[in-house]
Amino acid sequence: ATTLGAAAAQSGRYFGTAIAASRLNDSTYSTIAAREFNMITAENEMKPDATEPNQNQFNFSAGDQIYNWATQRGLKVRGHTLAWHAQQPGWMQNMGGSTLRNAMINHINGVMAHYKGKLAAWDVVNEAFNEDGSRRNSNLQGTGNDWIEVAFRTARAADPSVKLCYNDYNIENWSYGKTQGVYRMIQDFKSRGVPIDCVGLQTHFTGGSSLPSNFQTTLSSFAALGVDVALTEVDVTNSSTSQYQGLTQACLNVPRCIGITVWGVRDSDSWRSNESPLLFDGGGNKKAAYTSVLNALNAA
Ligand code: G3I
Numbered sequence: 632a633t634t635l636g637a638a639a640a641q642s643g644r645y646f647g648t649a650i651a652a653s654r655l656n657d658s659t660y661s662t663i664a665a666r667e668f669n670m671i672t673a674e675n676e677m678k679p680d681a682t683e684p685n686q687n688q689f690n691f692s693a694g695d696q697i698y699n700w701a702t703q704r705g706l707k708v709r710g711h712t713l714a715w716h717a718q719q720p721g722w723m724q725n726m727g728g729s730t731l732r733n734a735m736i737n738h739i740n741g742v743m744a745h746y747k748g749k750l751a752a753w754d755v756v757n758e759a760f761n762e763d764g765s766r767r768n769s770n771l772q773g774t775g776n777d778w779i780e781v782a783f784r785t786a787r788a789a790d791p792s793v794k795l796c797y798n799d800y801n802i803e804n805w806s807y808g809k810t811q812g813v814y815r816m817i818q819d820f821k822s823r824g825v826p827i828d829c830v831g832l833q834t835h836f837t838g839g840s841s842l843p844s845n846f847q848t849t850l851s852s853f854a855a856l857g858v859d860v861a862l863t864e865v866d867v868t869n870s871s872t873s874q875y876q877g878l879t880q881a882c883l884n885v886p887r888c889i890g891i892t893v894w895g896v897r898d899s900d901s902w903r904s905n906e907s908p909l910l911f912d913g914g915g916n917k918k919a920a921y922t923s924v925l926n927a928l929n930a931a
Contacts, residue, residue: 635910635921636669638928639890642883645670645707646928647892649864652676652693654900655700659915664896670751671701672709672863672892678718682742686722686734689741698749709863709892710746710753712798713739714782716769717758724770732774736785743789752794754831754863755786760799764812779816780825787826798831798863805845805852817856831863834878835894838869838908842877847884854887864894866901866908870920875910879927 632638635646647670654660664671675681676693683689701708714735723734743753756779761767771778779797786795797817802810813830820827830853836842843849853860862882867874882888895901899913910921 632929633925635667635925635928638925640669641928642931644882644888645890647671647709647890648896649674649892649894650697650701650896651900652696654896655696660896660900661700663911663915665704665706668706670707670709670890670892671697672711673697674895675718677710677742678712679715679723679738680718680720683723683738684720686720687737687741689745691745694746698746702749707751708749710742710750710793711863712754712757713742713786714755714771714778715757716767716771719770727770727773729774731770732778732781735771735774735778735782739782739785740789743786743793746793747790748792750793752796752829752861753786753790754798755795756782757798758800759797760802760809760812762801762807762809764808764810764815766812780820783820783826794828794859795826796829796831796861796863797827798833800833800835800864802830803832803834803836803846803849804843805849810849814852814856817853817858821856821858827858829859829861829889831861833864833894834862834866835864835903836867836871836874836878838867838871838874838906842874842881846878847881850881850885850888854885859887859889860885861889862891865891866894866903867920868903868906868908870898870907870909870918872920872923875920876923876927879924883927883931
């Protein structure tokens, strides 16, 4: 296959990218995105500050722009994200206690009702752990340790058809405290019947250092708990071809690793734009890392 999406599809997987609504009328950008990828994540447009700018007044204009662009081209969409300590609307940031808990539940219900039956997955909760594996201190955490499971139970009831994911960064190395903290939560959720379908490993890597040798162990260990895994926000500074190749291969080696999403199209589109982290250069040309990923997908 000659595109990332088609190559991933050969093994039943997807290959996605994050999309910014503000760039969709850049034809170089949208042409590459529609050609290469078959899963789309809104980079910012489905986050709480975008979708509920005023309390109980939902705004889906930018999110729908991305959703419609994608689905008109036959691409699927992952929702990102419903409950997070960052990118909360101003009205939510200083809330606490039952007021915030109820606002979170209302937010999940409001956004999920709008996209009901339309999305492949939702990142229900994003980045809730510290590096040592304890829970991150936030206004949401302050509402009680059960806020994450309440978010997932609310989400399942709001749309039983969509896969529900927990998403985080720095959970790729199996021997890292944060990885173990998230693992124990998923294990606990599965043992108590809290609804969860998938774990998203953001996979923001630093080029030059080697891929965590146990990355595949992490993927297979999560999968063994009975959840799908996905690489949800991949970028590698300096686009290290060996790391791109290695992370792709690790996913391909784990049957429940269902897909890979890179966090942007061209280097110039990235939140780390000065670190050359993506598969296309600023001119939209395929980089060596692109070829290493495509070849790995085609060899699977
Ligand atoms: O849209 C406004 C614009 O109106 C304003 O003039 C400008 C001035 O700062 O800001 C613009 O908003 C920015 C937005 O991106 C859109 O470009 C925000 O400041 C900026 O903070 C925001 O950054 C995003 C970041 O999440 C915020 O947390 C990045 O684009 C986005 O790539 C990044 O994505 C996150 C994932 O959601 C979660 N995992 C980590 C990942 C990378 O940080």
